[in-house]
Amino acid sequence: MVRQRTRRFKGIAASPGIAIGTAHLVDRRQFKIPKMHISPDQVEGEIARFRRAIRNSVAQLEAIKQTMSRADRPEPLAIIDAQILMIQDKMLVEGTEAGIAKKLQNAEWALRDTVMGIRREFDRLEDDYFRERRSDVEFVGQRIMRNLMGEDTEIRLPASERAIVVAHDLSPVDTANLDKASVGGFVTEAGGKTSHTAIIARSLVLPAVVGAEGVLAAVGQGDLVVVDGYRGEVVVNPSQRYLKEVEARRDMLQNKSRKLSQQRALPAVTLDGFRVRLLANLEMVEEVEPALSNGAEGVGLFRTEFLFLHRRAPSEGYQRKCYREILRRMDGRPVTIRTLDLGGDKRLPFLKAEPENNPALGLRSIRMSLRNRSLFLAQLRALLRASVDGNLHLLFPMISCMHELKQAKEALEEAKRQLKEKGQPFNPDIKVGIMIEVPSAAIMADVMAREVDFFSIGTNDLVQYMLAADRQNEQVAYLFNPLHVSILRTLEHVVKSAHERGIPVTLCGEMAGDPFYLPVLIGLEIDQVSMNHLALPYARYVIRQLKRSEARRLVKHLMEFDDSRKIEAYLRGWMSSKFPDLFTPEGPAEILGGL
Secondary structure, X not given: OOOOOOEEEEOEEEEOOEEEEEEEEEOOOOOOOOOOEOOHHHHHHHHHHHHHHHHHHHHHHHHHHHHHHHOOOOOOHHHHHHHHHHHOOHHHHHHHHHHHHHOOEOHHHHHHHXXXXXXXXXXXXXXXXXXXXXXXXXXXXXXXXXXXXXXXXXXXXXXXXXXXXXXXXXXXXXXXXXXXXXXXXXXXOOXXXXXXXXXXXXXXXXXXXXXXXXXXXXXXXXXEEEEEOOOOEEEEOOOHHHHHHHHHHHHHHHHHHHHHHOOOOOOOEOOOOOEOEEEEEEOOHHHHHHHHHOOOOOEEEEOOHHHHOOOOOOOHHHHHHHHHHHHHHHOOOEEEEEOOOOEOOEOOOOOOOOOOOOHHHOOEOHHHHHHOHHHHHHHHHHHHHHHHHOEEEEEEOOOOOHHHHHHHHXXXXXXXXXXXXXXXXXXXXXXXXXXXXXXXXXXXXXXXXXXXXXXXXXXXXXXXXXXXXXXXXXXXXXXXXXXXXXXXXXXXXXHHHHHHOOOOEEEEOHHHHOHHHHHHHHHOOOOEEEEOHHHHHHHHHHHHOOOHHHHHHHHHHHOOOOOHHHHHHHHHHHHHHHOOOOEEOOEEOHHHOOO
């Protein structure tokens, strides 16, 4: 028998790990959407057929929730509930029914046109994270479409085989529904690292590579496939030599990860006694359990934006339900929830907004919340009502002046008064903090510190605004460097200002999630770091091998340089010498891939 040719594909490392198994192909693009012109007397019947498909889609998702609950699997409440909301979305439903009634389109084609229109709106967004949400709309549309056409809506997997699912794309619900007993990992042609599908894969500890273009056409059913979630590689029909090498690599990396995981109950404290609290950045309830298993001491940033990316504003009750769920699951550990951080190029579908020449510097984040007071108050009331179920810390994003901070705090007090009048319980003493992500707030940190209980430094935006460099723009991306001397000096000033007022400082963003920067953060005496939960074991390991005194000396030396490239080169050499198992002089070791 002639061995089939080995094929390699490069994609995005979405979830770390190495999986080896036989390919199970899933291609939902193969059915053809019918396009027909209907007569006026057929309109009522087409609308009824469309509404029946809506009801069936909702019932299927509700059934999936029940099945997962009975099986004692992590229940993807937030994602499934969000998809149910999308299915019932006013623009999706009314847009499709308008296509049927006014354009005399059949239900399938009217649905297709409506979904494509919504997708185009998401395509215009500059932010990768929010642009990824377009796939959620497509997945919802596909489910309704398959119900309209009588097609299977769920993936059928082999009963007892370590399959590698190979697909053009997988929905978050598909991914959450994968049984780890029969699935070793997956690879998709579409998707990104910030997609809900990738987030679910990481929460399930399921090796995954996304964005591997052309892989579906090159793989046959039953082919042997290797998914490398560290390197973002897929190898089809590998040689025996490669298999031996990759199996050895897998075992070595698993052993390293296992040793790091054994330290998860240990405090993140330096050799000379400096305590750093390790927190997790979360977006969905599903991430709570893996975050806790990786040793998270709390949630440093819970994003609420996904609740608002629908055609109608989420109700106060629905928001409260989502906030309460994560607070309960964290079981008394601190949970910092950030109020809505949208606007600019990330517009709310249910709010009218004037076009802006420079959205990044426009009506976004707290500015948009203050402008839309009823929406802001509803979120604050929902957060306050949920506060009785856990240890809630409230975070206001993108504060740029004292006037904004005072307005936000006044809105919080108004929300408290409204709840008191209704006799609804809440914790009146929740901690309130602000994001330091605008240069003006950083410079005025000593003044801001008088008005809040904590600071949270958002390095992604702070670096971008400080250096006037859009990190998404390849022409100026070289300027975006968290180790720029101006950034280090700014962080030093913010921490000093906070500590003089006796309030703690959390640092989140990509700088916090990369162990490479940890000695710098310890040298600056950052109290807490919040990161992707997968990075927590590595952060704990690095911190426990350091002394704060040597980290201080390191920062002092770095600040003597006048070029961020020299700083980065020096730190790279320092880290590769101190932590050769995690870093080389050229960059991070393989085990850090996929974080």
